[in-house]
Amino acid sequence: MSERGTIAIPIAIIGAGSTGLAAAIALAKRGFDVRVFERAERLDALGAGITLWSNALCVLRELGVAERLIARADPLVRGETRRVDGSVLAAFEFVGLAREFGAPCIAVHRGVLQEELLRACSAPIEFGAELVNVREGSGGVELEFGGGRRERAALVIGADGVRSRVRAVLGGEEPVYSGYVAYRAVQAFSRELVPSGLAFETWGAAKRFGALRLDAENVYWFAALDAPRDSSDTRRRETLLAHFGGWHAPIRELIESTPEQNVLRHDVIELARPAELARGRVALAGDAAHAMTPNLGQGACVGLEDALVVARAIERRGATAEALASYARARRARVERVARDSRRAGRWGQIENPALRWMRDAALASVARPLLARMVRKTLADGIASLTALD
């Protein structure tokens, strides 16, 4: 335990998810003394696939991990929104985005992202360190961990995820339920079944199913279904086959050939509005600050943006409250916008009413087609511009 009044840690990061690790790498690269505290005893390759768009790749490139990730991923070439018969409602070219923004869009297993970030992180990480309280005093922040251990830090970045303890201590809100659950799996499938480069998402009545290839061997598939909060499902494949079994190929085969125990199922939760991003010497980043629905595949990408911007703010203004205030000003509008657009995309995708669905599909197949592509481009362009938008 450090002596009371002594600042033992210049910068403490709570949570070793993608946001926390990225912030640690970015700060260590700038010569800051930083320590990461992670509740888990070790980082297991949990979760499923994750899409990393050009905005995230720009950050990852600066952190020195983009090239290794690109080498391990199957490049995304074309994205399609489909009808249940497989016909295409709208499409966009990932390769065009890569050209425009100078960085590709890829999908990897979450464990691969974690592994590459861990490899690049030179800052010390303490596992089994669960933060329970954080209190700002004169000239520093007192951190309390499980077991009663205390530390003092000059600055704290709470990157402790959607159920952030740091956010709770600051009086932030609890996440709310979106109304739908996500089923996800990663499983080996041939390129004949799911070709390289193609990501599709098929829209039905209050349900969606999508798939894309992660690498030479593995395919990531996912589904969204309306369901009551905290409901359980002990026969996940049966449920999915009942909903999606009659949809276009290869959906039935993807579900049937994935073992039941490989199918994850989670309530999709989000923060109704982003939390206050900084108060004094404590900042929030990633899901802790702005957990959003996964409809744009941008949650982790925006967390990576946060990580780089907070490091740049600290580089500019030192490990001070002013640096965190500047970070908060730079990020507020950006995170609000992506979270809002993601929620809207989910509402569109989950429409149940047949007349409204017909109108949605007609719009998507005609006037809304270029709008969709424009929205994707704007999301990435704004994200990349936001990386250097500090005052």
Ligand SMILES: Cc1cc2nc3c(=O)[nH]c(=O)nc-3n(C[C@H](O)[C@H](O)[C@H](O)COP(=O)(O)OP(=O)(O)OC[C@H]3O[C@@H](n4cnc5c(N)ncnc54)[C@H](O)[C@@H]3O)c2cc1C
């Ligand atoms: C179904 C689904 C699909 C998604 N798909 C995509 C996608 O395709 N693309 C994309 O960009 N995003 C996607 N996301 C969002 C993405 O997963 C998250 O935004 C991202 O993982 C958040 O990273 P994080 O580091 O901020 O938080 P987390 O990954 O939650 O990490 C937080 C870390 O903090 C630790 N921690 C928690 N509490 C404490 C504590 N008290 N003390 C110490 N440590 C603590 C945790 O153990 C954890 O390691 C998806 C989300 C879902 C639910």
